[in-house]
Amino acid sequence: MQQVEHPTAETNQQQEFYKLYGTYRDWIAAVTAEKTARDSNRRLSPKDHEKIVSVHSSFNDSLREIFNRWGTAITPADTMQLLNNFIPIADKPHYRKKMETSIKGVRTELLAELALENMGFKVVRATTEQDKRGIDYLITDSQGKQTAVDIKSSRFKANKTNDRNAKYYNDGTIAICPFSPETLESIHTVLPADPYGQMLEPSKEMLENLHNSGIVDKHEYIRIMNELEEQMEDMRKRNNNPASRGKLVHV
Incomplete structure (x- = not known):
């Protein structure tokens, strides 16, 4: 009888990454088109620009699917x-830097989503059309206030986007950089193994940024x-309780 080889987790991971190939190839073509236009000091036509935005969006969606499946087992470098x-x-420095930016951007969005859920926000991911306008999420607080949020991976990008929106669009969308580079580095895998416990401290950091940007009022x-502090204290008590050993969580 022929022995059946069962696929390993690593094999499954590689197979799922292979599904990225099509959007990855399109992503390279889009980055090449952008670079060619920039190097020749030429502006892309509105049609070409829209196509490139769509390609980046599709690739990011593919990355998101991979991260949701394997994010706790792989690092950005992996x-x-x-x-x-x-x-x-x-x-190829230009392409490598662009890819690192894409990976960081999608990862930051997913971590922000975890933090928002920890804070008790109702989180709705933007539609394709909203995404083209720079909206990542529609978040609603306990008072029913809804805000369109654009998640950025750096404070510089967030400030630049907000300045541009105020000058040209003024549609109420607010760009925010939720986490510092140090926070992102402290979570070694793409997504934390404990999406609740490991995200409590980053949730506090994001809350500060939401407040500073005017998305969240003082009340x-x-x-x-206070709720986050209570949850962290409760977690510390459970971790220090011998009866709860074996159920340790990160704080």
Whole structure:
């Protein structure tokens, strides 16, 4: 009888990453088109620009699916290496930097989503059309106030986007950088193994940024911060209780 080989987790992971190949190839073509236009000091036509935005959005959606499935088992560097196995870009600085930015951006969005849920917000992911306008999530607080939020991976990008929105659009969308580079580095895998416990401290950091950006008022800020502090204290007590050993969680 022929022995049946069962796929390992690593094999399944590689197979799922292979599904990225199509959008990854399109992503490389889009980055090439952007670079060619920039190097020749030429503006992309509105049609070409819209197509490129759509390609980036599709690739990010594919990355999101991979991260939701494997994010607790892989690092950002692992992601880069797996993609590089398909089409090498590690030795091409422009493409490598662009890919690192894409990985960081999608990861930051997913971590922000976890933090928002920890804070008790109702979180709705933006539609495709809203995404094209720079909206990542529609979040609603306990008072029923809804805000369109654009998650950025750096404070510089958030400030630049808010300045541009205020000048040209004024549609109420607020860009925010939820976490510092140090916070992102402290979570070694793409997503935390404990999406609740490991995200309590980052949730407090994001709450500060939501308050500073005007998304959360003082009353809501105090209420949510108190709840997060209570949850962290409760977690510390459970971790220090010998009877709860074996159920340790990160704080």
